[in-house]
Every structure is written in C-alpha cells, then in structure tokens.
Amino acid sequence: xxxxxxxxxxxxxxxxxxxxxxxxxxxxxxxxxxxxxxxxxxxxxxxxxxxxxxxxxxxxxxxxxxxxxxxxxxxxxxxxxxxxxxxxxxxxxxxxxxxxxxxxxxxxxxxxxxxxxxxxxxxxxxxxxxxxxxxxxxxxxxxxxxxxxxxxxxxxxxxxxxx
Amino acid sequence: xxxxxxxxxxxxxxxxxxxxxxxxxxxxxxxxxxxxxxxxxxxxxxxxxxxxxxxxxxxxxxxxxxxxxxxxxxxxxxxxxxxxxxxxxxxxxxxxxxxxxxxxxxxxxxxxxxxxxxxxxxxxxxxxxxxxxxxxxxxxxxxxxxxxxxxxxxxxxxxxxxxxxxxxxxxxxxxxxxxxxxxx
Numbered sequence: 423x424x425x426x427x428x429x430x431x432x433x434x435x436x437x438x439x440x441x442x443x444x445x446x447x448x449x450x451x452x453x454x455x456x457x458x459x460x461x462x463x464x465x466x467x468x469x470x471x472x473x474x475x476x477x478x479x480x481x482x483x484x485x486x487x488x489x490x491x492x493x494x495x496x497x498x499x500x501x502x503x504x505x506x507x508x509x510x511x512x513x514x515x516x517x518x519x520x521x522x523x524x525x526x527x528x529x530x531x532x533x534x535x536x537x538x539x540x541x542x543x544x545x546x547x548x549x550x551x552x553x554x555x556x557x558x559x560x561x562x563x564x565x566x567x568x569x570x571x572x573x574x575x576x577x578x579x580x581x582x583x584x585x
Numbered sequence: 586x587x588x589x590x591x592x593x594x595x596x597x598x599x600x601x602x603x604x605x606x607x608x609x610x611x612x613x614x615x616x617x618x619x620x621x622x623x624x625x626x627x628x629x630x631x632x633x634x635x636x637x638x639x640x641x642x643x644x645x646x647x648x649x650x651x652x653x654x655x656x657x658x659x660x661x662x663x664x665x666x667x668x669x670x671x672x673x674x675x676x677x678x679x680x681x682x683x684x685x686x687x688x689x690x691x692x693x694x695x696x697x698x699x700x701x702x703x704x705x706x707x708x709x710x711x712x713x714x715x716x717x718x719x720x721x722x723x724x725x726x727x728x729x730x731x732x733x734x735x736x737x738x739x740x741x742x743x744x745x746x747x748x749x750x751x752x753x754x755x756x757x758x759x760x761x762x763x764x765x766x767x768x769x
Binding site: 468469471481482485486489508509510511512513514 | 624
C-alpha cells in the first residue's frame, strides 16, 4: 500500500512534459530570431485556439511558423507579416487586438466597469452616512449629548481615582 | 431605514436585479456562440490569386477559372471525417446544377482518388493543394470549409464546418438567388 501511495505521489510530482515543436530555424541575426519569437507568440493558432502558433503542434501552426520564417528571410517587416496574417484570418489571429470601434468595449470595458463600481460604492456610502445623521430626531440628539457628557464625567472620575 | 428604501421608485429598487439580468443574458448569449466560427475577412473580397494542379487531370486551376458562374469551392480531404458527413449535401448541390469545385487540402493524390471513388465525385474539377500553401492564402484552417464565389470572382460567403440542410436553405439558397439576380 505504502509503495503504491509513494508511486502515485511521485507520479504527481513529475513535471508535465512539454512537447515543444522540434523544428529549429537558423536566423541571420539575433534580432530576426527575437522578432520570429515575438511574432509566433503573438499570433493565435486557429486550430487550437488558446495557443499561440509558437506553442501549438497543430499542422497549421507549423505551416504558419514556416511562413513567418520565410517572410523574415525575405526581409519583410513585423507590420507586413502581421498584415499578411490579418488579411487571411482576421483580427482574431492577434492576441494583441488593434484599437478600433469594434474593440473599444474590449479595451475600455474593464476600466469602465471598475470606475462605475467605484462610483456606486462612493454614492452608497455617502447616502448611508447622510441617512444615519438625518434619522435622528432632535430628542435623540439631546439624549446622545446628555449621554456623551455623562460618559465624559465618568471617565474623569475614574481618572482621578487612579491617581 | 426601511422607510427610506420604500420611498425609492420601483425602478431604482430593481436596478441591481435588472443589471444582473442583463449581464446574465449577455453571458448566456456568449456561451452559445461557437468560438470556431471565425468570420473570414475575405468575404466581400476577390478570391486570392492562385494556381493549382488538377487531380487526375492535366491542366491547372486558377482564380481566373472561378469567374463566370457561381461557384462553391469545397475544401475537403480524405483524412477529414466531417467531410464525409457533408458529402451528400455537396453532391446534392452539384446535382442541382451548382458548379462545385473541390479543393483537396493537405492530402495525397492517391488517398483523395480512393476517397472520391468510395463516396462519389460531385466536383467539376479538383484542385490539389498538397502542402496547404494556397490554403493559407484562403484563410483555411481546417476542413471542411466551403466558399461561395460569385460570377465576378468575389467571395460572398464562407462556411466553416460541414454544409448541412440548414445552411443550404437558410443561407446558401437565398445567397445564390441574390447573386443570380445581380447577374441579370
């Protein structure tokens, strides 16, 4: 039994093997390599949609990496390559979506929700404070004052006793 | 404090509930959407330029050959299971007189030939995109996909996934009629 438990635990502790795509590319410069890595990490694989084409082992991702590599060899710029992808697959391929009316909600939605929430919280707190003050009648206010002065004198007497 | 609440207008009282309801509706709608249906930016644009060899025939097929009549460009492959599912619908469209061109995506000629022999060949011609290079230009990211191209060579619609009766009656046929009316 112990052995089994040990084995199961050992199994759970092994890090998941990440099968990285094995094709290695040769680059003319480090800059080009960095750009290749940047691009393939920023572009979405359409087959396995929550992976970038750098992560994915799907055939299409391999083809697209090949395509990007080819374009870099031809000296194409980052913008040109991104444009190439967007023309074919739409803005959806970009993990970093462009700012335009269609995506305003995406870009500003969270900040807007946060601000709106903050606004409401402030308003509610203010109103409750006001309501708490307004709720007391003049008699109650009198009584509160009387109690306060009574307490004050009690504290004083206690103080003197201690000394 | 309770009096305070009752003084509020009913609209104000139910505001949080209304906002919550709207949010639920929005998220519920979002859940129902299929993330695989990525709208193609190519719809409304001329078909990308290409030239591909034909399967079991000499000659080539290019974007120029798409012009002249309404064409369905059906992306299929022998390895694609969903393609079998839609094959009957595609065959039916072809029998009705629509021009259907096969786009054999990332396949082998022998496999595709055997597949067509088994399930029937509804295609006028089959263009072979063995390495999927032209497929990239068309924004293909799987099979089956079907493009509707009008007589001017403009892509009018892209169907992602199998063509079924619902798609044919609700989208394809009205679109074909519209294009025909533009033609005359």
